[in-house]
Amino acid sequence: MIAQRLGTTALRRVAGNPSAFFTNNFAKLALISPLSNNTQTRPVTTQKLTPADGDSILAKQRLSRPVSPHLDIYDKSQTYFGGSIWNRITGSIFSGGLYVFGSAYLIAPLVGWHLESASIAAAVGALPFALKGGLKFLLAWPFAFHCLNGTRHLVYDLGVGFQRRTIVQGGWYVWGASIVGGVYLAFFL
């Protein structure tokens, strides 16, 4: 510890106040300096600035502040399987679908589309079983996920279940249950 301090103080002194004496007595001075009560000199000069200049320097400094870390640095399972963002994604799929279907349904008579429930049901009924089941799963899984995870978030809103273990386990249970539920709704209902 003391040896380290010796080196630091000595080097600072050299930088601030180079002299011929010092070059010859580096080791001696380094030993003396921490014991003596001399003030340190630093190679810093001050400068008078107007407030406007100061503001512009601050504005420039703010631009070189570090940015938030990229998503990639976090645990992958939390980044890509987080229930919260998937709740938003699945919800957006349904609400977006509803908004698109609603708008299309309104203009359908003008454009000549047939979006009545009977014609949609007939079109879906004409599809082969695998394709129909696949399409139904693509709707059923987000539905199951949004229901289960939404309930999970409502429970969180009561202030319950914030133990780390509960959160991690609950996330995986929702993924498993939503896939099982999606398969059931798509193929067995």
Added chain:
Amino acid sequence: MASIARSALLRQTAALPKFSAATQAIARQSAIAANSVRATAAFHTTPQRALLPPLPQHVDGSVNDPAPVPATSPSHGSYHWTFDRLVAASLIPLTITPFAAGSLNPAMDAFLCATILIHSHTGFQQIIIDYLPTRRVPRTRKLFTWGLNAATAVVGLALYEFETTDVGITEAIKRVWSA
């Protein structure tokens, strides 16, 4: 000497502009070490990936002004939050009951439609508020906010049409699902 090998000291030495002959000699001796330290320091710096580069900065008022605190508004805060949760929670029985009971009740169907519409609207609102901050994209934010209001009105009208001229949302889903 252990002190000269200290990385912080080396970094200082490398950064200092002027040296006497003695320190230049020291600096030359430790030049390779200093380079490696600087390389390490660069390695530890957070990489700058300019996905969202900072906007042009300016100082409002003076640097010592406190951060502005927005006025409290329960209708935009806690009431809104509670209302959102009530809507979300009421969707659970509303979604399950018609399919479980197997009966078709037009009033309940209409209530389901309205609740889904409100839930969608507030959900999209939250997405807009989160991803389109006023500070960064004020005009885009306004455009999307009013676009959403218009879209919700259109979809509300469409759902009314669907409920009154077609079979209702529950029965329509049942038809398509069992097709």
